[in-house]
Amino acid sequence: MDYLYLEEIDSTNKYAKERVNDIPDRTVVYTYKQTAGRGRLQRKWNYTGENNIYASIVLKPSDEMRDVYSNLTQLLCVVLAEAFEEYNINPKIKWPNDIRVNGKKISGILAEAVTTQNGFLKGLILGFGVNLNVPKEVLENIDQPATSLNLETGKFIDKEVFLQKVINKFCLYYNRFLEEGFILIKEDYKRRAEFLNNDVAVKVFDKTIEGKAIDITDNGALKLVDKANKEHILLIGDIL
Numbered sequence: 001m002d003y004l005y006l007e008e009i010d011s012t013n014k015y016a017k018e019r020v021n022d023i024p025d026r027t028v029v030y031t032y033k034q035t036a037g038r039g040r041l042q043r044k045w046n047y048t049g050e051n052n053i054y055a056s057i058v059l060k061p062s063d064e065m066r067d068v069y070s071n072l073t074q075l076l077c078v079v080l081a082e083a084f085e086e087y088n089i090n091p092k093i094k095w096p097n098d099i100r101v102n103g104k105k106i107s108g109i110l111a112e113a114v115t116t117q118n119g120f121l122k123g124l125i126l127g128f129g130v131n132l133n134v135p136k137e138v139l140e141n142i143d144q145p146a147t148s149l150n151l152e153t154g155k156f157i158d159k160e161v162f163l164q165k166v167i168n169k170f171c172l173y174y175n176r177f178l179e180e181g182f183i184l185i186k187e188d189y190k191r192r193a194e195f196l197n198n199d200v201a202v203k204v205f206d207k208t209i210e211g212k213a214i215d216i217t218d219n220g221a222l223k224l225v226d227k228a229n230k231e232h233i234l235l236i237g238d239i240l
């Protein structure tokens with residue numbers, strides 16, 4: 001992996017998208033000052049200070065889109081969870097790709113694909129933000145329950161060390177993951193999955209589906225059973 005450090009930027013994802021032609025395959029674009037971070041579903045990602053991670057991995061695995069690429073966020077989730085566990089905390093994955101500790105969000109992922117007009121793939125951008133050292137007052141101003149690794153461990157966290165751990169782990173899996181797909185990490189993902197065997201409401205575009213989350217499929221989809229005993233296999237959505 002190559003690294004591209006930016007002193008200050010509005011959004012590492014936006015930067016990577018706009019310059020995807022010039023950024024080589026397997027490059028980590030990162031900053032410690034992100035002024036207009038973006039989240040999933042048109043949300044924003046708050047800037048929580050210079051001791052946290054704001055990064056985007058640029059990947060160019062092929063010219064054509066493949067289903068497995070949409071599972072790369074789940075690979076990144078497992079890798080982030082493994083990195084957190086090295087600090088002796090217990091992260092949970094909120095399907096599809098949030099990481100939470102004791103019900104509070106500690107990391108989020110925003111994946112974007114850049115394609116040509118004819119539908120060819122120019123690159124995938126896997127953006128992730130990690131709360132490593134966020135002051136308590138700053139966390140309280142975030143619009144959803146959030147935490148930070150320093151608060152969970154009581155220690156200051158070295159951001160360079162954490163980023164390196166995540167990228168090294170990601171590289172260890174990446175080639176095999178492209179060949180074998182989600183099944184390679186299925187058990188690692190499921191073991192940490194929050195809400196499995198619970199009743200959930202999942203927002204899919206403008207619809208909400210309620211049911212019991214019974215499984216994660218071999219493709220990384222969430223399997224629900226609703227009150228009428230009907231099965232739903234969800235590839236995208238947001239657990240409310």
Ligand code: BTN
Pocket residue numbers: 010011012013014036037038039040041043045053054055056098107108109110127128129130
């Ligand atoms: C989410 O939880 O909704 C996803 C948040 C993703 C935030 C990261 S920070 C680095 C990268 N650049 C962005 O603008 N967003 C992602």
